[in-house]
Amino acid sequence: MAPELGEFALVLALALAALQAIAGLAGPWRGGEKLMALARPAAWTQLLAVAVAFGCLTYSFVTTDLTVRYVAENANAAMPLLYKFTGVWGAHAGSLLLWILILAFWGGAVALFSRRLPRVFALRVIGVMGLVSLGFIAFSLFLSDPFIRALPPPPSGADLNPILQDPLLALHPPMLYMGYVGFSVAFAFAIAAMIGGRMDAAWARWTRPWTLAAWLFLTLGITAGSFWSYYELGWGGWWFWDPVENASFMPWLVGTALIHSLVVTEKRGAFKGWTALLAIFAFSLSLLGTFLVRSGVLVSVHAFAIDPRRGIYVLALLAVAIGGGLALYAWRARRLAATGGGFGLLSRETMIVVNNVLLVVACAAVLLGTLYPLFYGVLTGGRLSVGPPYFNKVFIPLMVAMFVFIGLAPSVRWRRGNWRELGRRLLWPFVIALVLAIIVGAVTWNGGSMVLVAGVALALWIMVSALAELARRIIQAPAGRRLRLSRAAWGMTFAHFGAGVAVLGIVVSSLLSSYLNTSLTPGQSAEVGGYRFVFADARRITGPNYRGEQGVFHVFEDGQRVAVLRPESRVYLQGMPTSESSISWKPTHDIYVAMGQAVGEHAWSFRLQVRPFVRFIWFGGILMAFGGVLALADPRYRRRKTGGGGP
Amino acid sequence: MKRKFVWAVIPLLVLAVLVAVFAFGIDRDPRAIPSPLIGQPVPAFSLSTLNAPDAIVTSAELPHRVLLINVFASWCASCTVESEALDWLAKQGVLIYGLDYSDRRDYARAWLEDWGNPYEKVLFDPQGEAAVAFGIYGVPETFVVDASGRVRHKFTGAISVEAAKKKVLPLVRKLEAES
Numbered sequence: 074m075a076p077e078l079g080e081f082a083l084v085l086a087l088a089l090a091a092l093q094a095i096a097g098l099a100g101p102w103r104g105g106e107k108l109m110a111l112a113r114p115a116a117w118t119q120l121l122a123v124a125v126a127f128g129c130l131t132y133s134f135v136t137t138d139l140t141v142r143y144v145a146e147n148a149n150a151a152m153p154l155l156y157k158f159t160g161v162w163g164a165h166a167g168s169l170l171l172w173i174l175i176l177a178f179w180g181g182a183v184a185l186f187s188r189r190l191p192r193v194f195a196l197r198v199i200g201v202m203g204l205v206s207l208g209f210i211a212f213s214l215f216l217s218d219p220f221i222r223a224l225p226p227p228p229s230g231a232d233l234n235p236i237l238q239d240p241l242l243a244l245h246p247p248m249l250y251m252g253y254v255g256f257s258v259a260f261a262f263a264i265a266a267m268i269g270g271r272m273d274a275a276w277a278r279w280t281r282p283w284t285l286a287a288w289l290f291l292t293l294g295i296t297a298g299s300f301w302s303y304y305e306l307g308w309g310g311w312w313f314w315d316p317v318e319n320a321s322f323m324p325w326l327v328g329t330a331l332i333h334s335l336v337v338t339e340k341r342g343a344f345k346g347w348t349a350l351l352a353i354f355a356f357s358l359s360l361l362g363t364f365l366v367r368s369g370v371l372v373s374v375h376a377f378a379i380d381p382r383r384g385i386y387v388l389a390l391l392a393v394a395i396g397g398g399l400a401l402y403a404w405r406a407r408r409l410a411a412t413g414g415g416f417g418l419l420s421r422e423t424m425i426v427v428n429n430v431l432l433v434v435a436c437a438a439v440l441l442g443t444l445y446p447l448f449y450g451v452l453t454g455g456r457l458s459v460g461p462p463y464f465n466k467v468f469i470p471l472m473v474a475m476f477v478f479i480g481l482a483p484s485v486r487w488r489r490g491n492w493r494e495l496g497r498r499l500l501w502p503f504v505i506a507l508v509l510a511i512i513v514g515a516v517t518w519n520g521g522s523m524v525l526v527a528g529v530a531l532a533l534w535i536m537v538s539a540l541a542e543l544a545r546r547i548i549q550a551p552a553g554r555r556l557r558l559s560r561a562a563w564g565m566t567f568a569h570f571g572a573g574v575a576v577l578g579i580v581v582s583s584l585l586s587s588y589l590n591t592s593l594t595p596g597q598s599a600e601v602g603g604y605r606f607v608f609a610d611a612r613r614i615t616g617p618n619y620r621g622e623q624g625v626f627h628v629f630e631d632g633q634r635v636a637v638l639r640p641e642s643r644v645y646l647q648g649m650p651t652s653e654s655s656i657s658w659k660p661t662h663d664i665y666v667a668m669g670q671a672v673g674e675h676a677w678s679f680r681l682q683v684r685p686f687v688r689f690i691w692f693g694g695i696l697m698a699f700g701g702v703l704a705l706a707d708p709r710y711r712r713r714k715t716g717g718g719g720p
Numbered sequence: 721m722k723r724k725f726v727w728a729v730i731p732l733l734v735l736a737v738l739v740a741v742f743a744f745g746i747d748r749d750p751r752a753i754p755s756p757l758i759g760q761p762v763p764a765f766s767l768s769t770l771n772a773p774d775a776i777v778t779s780a781e782l783p784h785r786v787l788l789i790n791v792f793a794s795w796c797a798s799c800t801v802e803s804e805a806l807d808w809l810a811k812q813g814v815l816i817y818g819l820d821y822s823d824r825r826d827y828a829r830a831w832l833e834d835w836g837n838p839y840e841k842v843l844f845d846p847q848g849e850a851a852v853a854f855g856i857y858g859v860p861e862t863f864v865v866d867a868s869g870r871v872r873h874k875f876t877g878a879i880s881v882e883a884a885k886k887k888v889l890p891l892v893r894k895l896e897a898e899s
Contacts (some may be wrong), residue, residue, distance in 0.1 A: 146797075231797055350731065357735075364742070385743075392739045399732040406728030444741075451744045644822075646795070 076141050076220040079129025083170075083214055086122035086177070089115050090206040093180070097200020098268075101193040109192075112199045116184035119206060120177040127161075127174045130219050134161050139230050142223035143167060149230035151618040151646065152238075159243040165383075166219035168246060172363070173209050175247070175254045180206060183258055183283075190279060197265035198258075205257050208390045216383050235619065235645040239305055245297045249321055252291025253359040256324060258283040259331065260356035263349045264398055267405045272345045277338035280352065282710045284335060288328045289701030295321055296694030304654050309588065309665055309682045311690060314464040319443045320362030323436050327355045330432040333425050341487065343422060346406055347429070353402060357395040358436070364391050365443070419490035424482035431475045438467040476531050476576060479569055480538035484545075502541045506533035517585060528580030535573030539566050564704025568697045575693025581686035588682035592672045602683030604664060605629040611677065619643040619651075624668045624677060628657065635659075640668035642677065663687055756855065757863070757871040762789070763853035770820055770828055770842035777843060782869060786895045787815040788888070789863040790839070791851065793823045794831035796859045802878035803835040809884050810838035814892050818842035821851045821859055864891055867899035 093115035100109035130143075134157045139145040147167070148160045162168040180202040187195035213219070262280045266272040298318070303311040312318065331351040338348045364387040416422035442459045484498045510530035517525065543566040546558055587602035598607040610625040621643035628636040636657035644650045654667040662685035669678035757763065766778045790806060792799040810816055818839035820828045823846060832842070845851055854863065864873040873891060875883075 227797075346728075353731075388739065388742050392735070395735055396732065396739075399735055403728040403732055444738075447745045448741055451741050 075129040075132045075136075075138070076222060079126040079133075080218070080220040082122045082125040082129065083210065083220070086119050086126065086173075087207065087210045087214060089119035089122055090203050090210055093119055093203030094200050094207055095203075097196045097198070097203055100200075101196050109196055112196050112203075113184040116177075116180045116199055116203065119203070120181035123170075123174050123177040123210075127170055130167060130170060131158060131161050133220075134158065137230060139226040140222050140224060141219075142221050143219040145223060145227050145230045147231060149618065149646065153617055155240065155243065156238045159237075162246050163237050166213070166217040168250075169209070169213050169217055170219055171247065172250050172254060173206065173213060175250045176202070176206050176209060176257060179254055179258050183261070194265055194269055197268055198261045201261035201264045202257065205261070205394065208394065212383075212386055212390065216386055235643070235649050235651045238618075238645075239301060241297055241301045245294060245301060248290050248294030248297055250294075252287050252289075252294050252328075253321070253324060253362065255283065255287025255290060256328060256352075256355040256359050258287065259352040260398065263352035264401060267349060267401045270405060270408050272349060272408075274339050274342050277335045277348065278710070281332070281335045281339060282705055284328065284331055284352075284355075285701050285705045288325070288332055289698045289705070291321065291325050291328060292694055292698040292701065295325060296691050296698070299694070300691045303687070304656060305651075309586075309654075309667070309680070309684060309687075311687065314442070314461050316443050317362070317366050319439050320358075320365050323439055323443075324355050324358040324362065326432050326436040326439070327351055327358055330429045330436075331355050333428050337422055337425050341416075341422065343416075344425075346402075350402060351429070351433075353395065353398040354433075357391070357398070358440075360387075360391045360394060364388060416487075417489040419485060419492060419495070421482065421485050421487045421490070424478060424485050427478050428475070428482065431471055431478070435468060435471045435475070438471065439464065442467070473531065476535055476572070479572060480534045483542045483565065483569070484538070498541070498545065499538060502538040503534065506530050506537050509533050522584065525580065525584045528584070529577065532573050532577035532580060535576060536570050539569040539573065542566070559709075560707040561704045561709075564700040564702070564707070566700070567703055568700030571693045571696025571698075571700060573693070574696055575690050578686045578689025578691075578693060582684050582690065586682060586684045586687070588680060588684075590678065590680050592676050592678045594673070594676045599679075599681055601681045603630065604635070604683060606666065606681050608679070611675070614641060614643075616643070619645045622668070622671070622677070624666070624679070626655070626666050628664055636664055638664065638666045640666045640679070642668040642670065658688070661685055758873065760871055761869050762863075762865055762871055763850070765843070765845075765850035765853060767819075767843040767845055767850055770818075770825060770832075770844045773825070773844075777841065779869075782817070782865070783815070784869070785815060785867050786892050786899070787817060787840075787865050788892070789817045789819055789854075789865060791819045791821050791854070791856050791859055791861045791863075793821045793859050794827040795823065798878040799860050800835055801880075802860050803838070805879045805881045805884040805888075806838040807836050808881055809888060809892075812889055814889065815840050819850060819854070820844050821856065822846065822848050862888075864888070864895065866895045 093112055096108050096110075096112035096115055099105075100112060132138075133141045133144050134148055135154070137144065137148055137150045137152075137157065143164070143166050147164050148157055152160065160167075162171040180199065183195075183202055184199050187198060190198075259280055262276065262283065263272075266276050295318075298321070299311045302313065303309060331348065334344050334348045334351055337344045364384070442463050445459050480502065481495070481499065484495055486494075507530050510526050510533055513529045514523075514526035543558075543562070546562055550558060589599055589601045591599050593599065593608040595608055595610050598605055600606070605628070607627045607629065608624060609627050611622050612625070614621055614623045621641055623639050623641045626636075626638040626640070627634055628638060636659075638655040638657055640655040641653040642650065643653060650670065652667050652669060654665060656666075657664040662683055665680075665682040665684060667680040667682075669680070672678050762779050762782060764779045766776055769775050769777055788809070790802075792802070806816060816839050818841070820842050823844070825844065828842070828844070832839075843850065848856075854861075860878055862875040862879060863871050864875075866872050872895060875888070879888060
């Protein structure tokens, strides 16, 4: 019964999304009062209908209803309860439904929080959201229906891909989708403004909180994904430049640029056309990511089952949505001519231009690297893959420039900066960062290098200058209001400081990690990074839906036992082997053992690692997201007078 | 004003190019990665057969004629889909060897009883030794071996009856004509 109910709810949602689009877009145009009044209720009931559909699919998973084909393909009765919930979005059809749910959620939120906006503008935003929903619900219903029954049911279900059976992965896709899909709001705001032909500082102020919210979810999602791949995939890497990782990273880069250019548009009325374009791009790249993941045009560990019809549908959706947005932009660009005042070469505006150029070029470089194999294949019929060497070579110099400017920008005044004042403000942060970096270089001289000193200096420069700028603003604020500095300023400090923390983690862990791949039998030991890893024992283990072996390692430092690690090598019911690494979290570094396949009667392959500062990478990501939360909490988005639209 | 308009159209043109490339790229199967084994002799293996744990078959003992080596397992759901195509091929006189990968004998025997046994012989590879030598990364996979014992083609994923008729059988006939 549940699948039929879900199907019905989804059909209903399709109709409601159509109504939402018509009421929101055609309503203001034809001037139908009754029609316009329907837009908001349509958005809310659409959310309700989609939630019911999603709930029905979840119910089918939790009860392991094997007559539902999608459930039978991705779940079995032995699976732990948590993964029956997360299994819902473990494969294509269900993750698409999650996408639709989140889209409906954002649509509902916009309908709720846009009542203080000019009426016609708000209706158009809701209408555009409805149009996007319509496209995706139709995709689900006609090409990847999760509710189809398969009769007779198979005797037992398959299994969720075992590497996806992880608590953190319960969080990763929903976070990522909140971010991806959240950019649809910025997109809808840009489209609505261009339809109306008016785009001003108020528009930027309405768009900012939505963009920030999407950005902070995306930041958390990427951070969670990176952390997951670090401990789950078993070789201690935290970023692979995999096409699907890139697909989430590109909207993040453009979204970060958008957050900054919105500030200029809000404060100075400048960059309007560019900001609108970035808003279109951020969502376009989210759609592109969806296309890449679902069409199977690229090889990726994440890619879903290949079905060319789905690929063509998403491609058409992408062409219509982005093409429509860009055509509207081309048509209206003249009206978006800059009205903001001019600015000098040294000014906050220039700094944000630099930020935007670097981020967009970095995004273009990632896009090129991701799509190059496809271009190459289409043009020559050959095959190649673009790996980390390309990305590192192109991306790192751009980011180094970026990080130098992160330290500078907040201290530069709007409109016209003053070189001397800038020098005075930043001399001490610069000196402190450099001295600390040299100390670090001296302490780690054995494994260190000039690259390490430079990298650490860069990271410290970002952190120290962020703190210095905060301190300066607090000191210069009128007495008594010092701690009531705007939340946006606190948010920026956290975000920039977090970027510095992440850079520190990346630099130190990349340059000072040590690892060893070896095969050991019980009783043998190996030396890595100043620790002695003793392989004490191996025992058989049986889990609810897997069996395997667990190795026991005792880790010694100077004869003292400092950790006991229990890595596992599992084989899941469906036959897929996975490695569960075991990590000891020391204050400054991780001791990490991953257990591979058996290589002999009583021998297994192991990867032993000592990774200093690696957790700073994700801690930095969390700090950045927290900065986003603070900025979002800025009361000016809620003030009635300014027509706030924040959630 | 005119120049501004030209700039505004550029993003649209870039999109058009991208969409065109995607549209051409969509039919390409990214997983059809050519196996490095193509043109090489069948990797050396030495395995027992499913029905006789004591009888060892080695790669040198493969008959000197065109044959398929089909990698399957009782836990593999797509293999049940493929069984119809393999049965059809066997009926056309195509010689098929099975490579039972990462499996248990009792499960595999029961599975063959349920789904039919198109295989001349079933090699039993519980530890995946031969599978590693063959470079298996998904089950099912099917290797086409010519009369001189060289791998000539690899099919990844379940073969449909249609593919068996249109692709596999013609290829086998062509290789048979060569020898």
